[in-house]
Amino acid sequence: MRSVNQTFNYSRAVEFDNPAGPSTVVVVGSGDDSGYAVLVDSLRLQRCSVVCYDNCSQIDRGLLTQTSLVFLFVSRLSDNALRLQADLLIGQVPHVSVIPIVEYAEQGRAAALLESGCVDYLLAPFSATQITDLLKRQEASVAAQESFVSCSQAGRRLLAMAQRVAVTRAPILITGETGTGKEMMARYIHQFATGGNAPFVAVNCAAIPEQMLESLLFGHERGAFTGAVSAQPGKFEIANGGTLLLDEIGELPLGLQAKLLRVLQEQCVERLGGHKQIKLDVRVIAATNRDLAVEVAEGRFRADLMFRLDVLPLHITPLRDRLDDILPLSQRFIARYAPHEQADGLLTEAASRALLLHDWPGNVRELENTLQRALVLRKGLFIQPQDLGLAAGEVAVSSEPAAPCAGKAALRASGKWAEYQHVLDTIRKFGGHKSKAAQSLGMTPRALRYRLSAMREQGVQLPAL
Template sequence: MIMRLLVVEDDPRLREAIVDTLMLKGHEVCEAPNGVEAIAIVRSQNLDLVLSDINMPGMDGLELLQTIKQEHPWLPVVLMTAYGDVGQAVKAMQRGANDYLMKPFELQELDALLRPFNNDAPVADDSEPVCEALASQQLFQLAQRVAQTDSTVLISGESGTGKEVLARYIHQQSDRRHQPFIAINCAAIPENMLEAMLFGYEKGAFTGAYNAMPGKFEQAEGGTLLLDEITEMDLGLQAKLLRVLQERQVERLGGKKVLDLDVRIVATTNRELADYVAEGKFREDLYYRLSVFPLQWLPLRERKDDILPLAGRLLAHHARKMKRPVPRLMADAEQKLLAHPWPGNVRELDNTMQRALIMQTGPQLFANDFILTPVPKNRQENISVATPVMTEVMVDDGELGNDLRHREVELIVRALKEEPSRKEAADRLGISPRTLRYKMAKLRDEGVDVEAMLVS
């Protein structure tokens, strides 16, 4: 599929090279030398993706990202950063970037990066799901069976479990696999814009509709439409969605022409949908229309056999993007990963692997290379095992105790140097700002002046 792309880069030679490369691939490409001009283009044109540098004068890439996500939350943004500046890349992902690219990069890297956003592009081998746990194997067997039909599928599971991975697997195993797979996150798009994104609109249908735009239903014609986090849709729009699903027809906002649809629907939710129906927050008729074939995606802590294979794949993926050799997980690191309850599921595991790669100092990853996210208090009673993060390590004095203490100091100093504020440094370390202040005071009492180390 031809994509409409915007390239934002202040270096004219590099911008020209990227634009020429993308145009040779058949894409329609706009370009801007800075964030201010980029915003003007975003507001006036219908784009499929923005590819922007981070370090630019005036409005930098992070500010541009923030503005785009506020005004056009559905528009994918990929940020480019200099080789070795991993901290900027991680910060971009935390602020909502869809992906990042390290400069300099090869043509193949750019192709691979755009592939997930191009609905007609072939799927890479490493997108095949990890299903080592018995429960996962059984789930994907069911998914493979329902993929052979056109039945509507409702996938439920906690946030971060990988429900979209399962939805894509169903599409890939179906007869529709050569047609588009279109996903829309109902929770990420403002209520007043979601209807226009789903059903499309004609020019002048509302303020800001400068051009006609096909909706997600039209874009998914012949393929699969994923309605992600569908429970976040308001009741009024649920009624309109129900009519489209029943009639298999859609009409653009401001339009008069009724379009017939041939689309397979997959919906996901992180809530107990039956309870939501009972509370009057979700239409019962839509619930039955969607739950023709329900699938339950278990949390990561209940499929422990998937943890290490997933960790290995994520490590390899991020090491490749950071242009580093893939480190080896040591036994104590594996035990730490297996013991953690992963309240954030695969998304949390992905973040943990990125942090470990940033902190690594050699070809191996040990347990103390992993900074694990604390389990939120409201989740602790529902999770049987929890692993504390950067808590006091009770060890005897000696070589091991000194090594652990030195490692903690190193992590704290690095976070304080690389993050713009104490709060963000604490977030990166997985602790509260108050805990960070306490640790720095305790280290100062022990003769370790962290403040002085920041200046050196």
Template sequence: MMFQPQNSALEQSLSSGNSIGYNLTRTETAFDCLNLLAQNQWDLLLLPACLSDGTEAADMIKLFRRHGYSGAVVVLSELQHVAEVTRALQQGAMDYLLIPFGHTHLSQLVQRLVQTQQHQQSIVAESCQSKQMFQLAQRVAQTEASVLINGESGTGKEVLSRFIHDSSPRAAGPFIAINCAAIPETMIESILFGHTKGAFTGAISAQAGKLEIANGGTLLLDEIGELPLALQTKLLRVLQEREVERLGSHKKIKLDIRVLAATNQDLEKAIANGRFRADLYYRLNVFPLHCASLKDRQEDIIPLAKNLLRRHMPQGQANTQFTKAAQQALCSYDWPGNVRELENVIQRALVMSRGCLIREEDLMLPTLDKMANERTPAVPASPSLSVAMPTRTPPPSRTKPDLQKSRKLAEFDTIIATLRRFDGHRSKTAEELGVSTRALRYKIQTMREQGLDIEKILTGQNADLVPTNFNFS
């Protein structure tokens, strides 16, 4: 561990370091610091926010990175240097300490550093947004505060939740995740709270709920915005009283759990529309975190792709690499499906690749196909000939009008148009239509049962609805 002394208060703050097992090496100048960085491998570099000559920690971090130091950096600062600390954090500093501080603060910081290094193998954070997000997650993990994680589908909300659990004092306890949108409404209460034998038809034995199973650990409530209002009330009571009753029982079971929640919805808008309880929102939203979309953190795309490539590489296969053209294609794509879509593309590319290189065409990105279609017009136009093609009006229908069928067709057409507008994104479509994701899934399934190929319609292979095949009886 290495640091640069700034003043007497800093010297006093660090004077107890060696007595508690830290090997602290002091250096006075940037030149001496660079020499020591080149000679040894250091676990942590402590930098003052602002040197006596006016040099900021952010500039020092750039200098040290250029000379090959890739370890953790912590900024030591007094209150008047808030702006300098912010700029240092943007350059990749892990954390900061306010002067004066005690040896316990330094000890806690080192503990967070060790835990972060243990979990970094599964975490990719190269962009400023990702680094800052995981820095905040590391800090809140040491507390018992409830965390609400917001972000688009596929941005890694569950990965962040596991990181918080693994970095917390509850890491040895269970991590239980429940997707509130994937469980039928009739079953979610039993799955959350548990039930006794005979509590309802089919309850042939007692069953502990997810809240009870998570005792001593962390419970993730994914897609919390899909939880029915009646269940929201019961969940709020459980979180307030820290005890739960199984269905069919009056025995209270004490709970010792950390609650994390995740959503891709705007819960404040859901509160305004009466679809989410404000008191539950404020209970869960003690510490908000946001997972940025992949297109907003370009620096993460290639590291994530390489990490996913290693994860899905067939056992015994030689090391496969991306060509420069493939990397450029990955970086130029918008990724509406975020990291989940990137993982699908990498798996597909591994199947399509020949040899140990993944080429641009192996990725089969939708934008590439679209560009190819644009380059090849269906009907070549003649610059000297202009022909007006008459439109053919279909003959008037002689069948008896069916009001129910017309309404259903109009509903289907609205769903298709909205899905197209959001590139097939189910949650955004449901929000726009004012229905739950579960209700939208049911309507899409109904359309499939009527013979509609949703995927072909969305990609333009089958643009028309065929009402003659529908059965609305």
């Protein structure tokens, strides 16, 4: 049998046939790249069907929809070409995980790619064992994304960080507005770390009376208080070997914060009315929509507990700043609440634009409720804008141009007119180059096209760009 280098033809894609392979993996590079042969051979040994291309522009889009993993050799690419290739892949099919392969001397380039939305990277030279470990992480990530869906760059960076913190037992603090999916992120971390084969226990610290919360968390022995007719384990014990989510940790009473701090430090718990120390092996994840630093400054939260919880912080950005997540999340909710229908065909183009234009103050929870209501109240086979029940956006009458500022935070700063004007000014700034303008605005070219189409429907005159 000929070697991989001899088999590869630069003028076309070559598939290393493996009919029994459970997955398809794309490799972008050449036989001259360091580690190329090791990579392809290792993937084949893992029963993957491997398809190779010389550059990203040759990749068949239909093939990308069938794979979730692309390896990208970067040694022959300039920084600009590398960024364009990664953006091309992530922009075309956001669910694809792009794994850049860099030399040890080029680790800075890998860090930049992680900022662009790549979820992992390999340092060459690498071993077959490293490839196997990476494939296992990728498989765990795909399974875990049943809990947390994200296709935006911000969301992908968050998932990449979540994968890194999931391998440790150190406390994790998840922050974000109400409804952004903090519990879903906690479940993602748990699923990625354990494969779902360990207990996941969630406690809402704001929903339980203080006098009951201590017993619920730490357990009690028989006779510890009036009504304690039998011994009961606490949530820490129940979650042993798995994950305990302390949701709304900012609402935890001060009296219990000291005891929680001790449990986290000692990694053991003592039931109410008992004297036995119970050893713990629990991953503790805390979540809050409050700024704990402010809570500490105002005397409502212990500083030492905040520092103990804030070892590995994760912040979930609001949905209005993750435009690329809106439609994938919508499809997920439609598939959940209308399992017998074709989920990807129920939303009309106009309804999709309406979803993208809405501010979503309630974040993912509001989006889920909106789609569930639309499925029940729709007047036809498809979901139309009027079925969503969202307030129609109006263009504010103003002749004042928007103040120059960067990023998507400026888009909604001064009403719809300022938003539209900012989009147009950004496109003009880049000489009509919509891909560069979209990157500056913090959105994909596809989302920008939706925005321009919605602007036309609102009566905005678009000049020749």
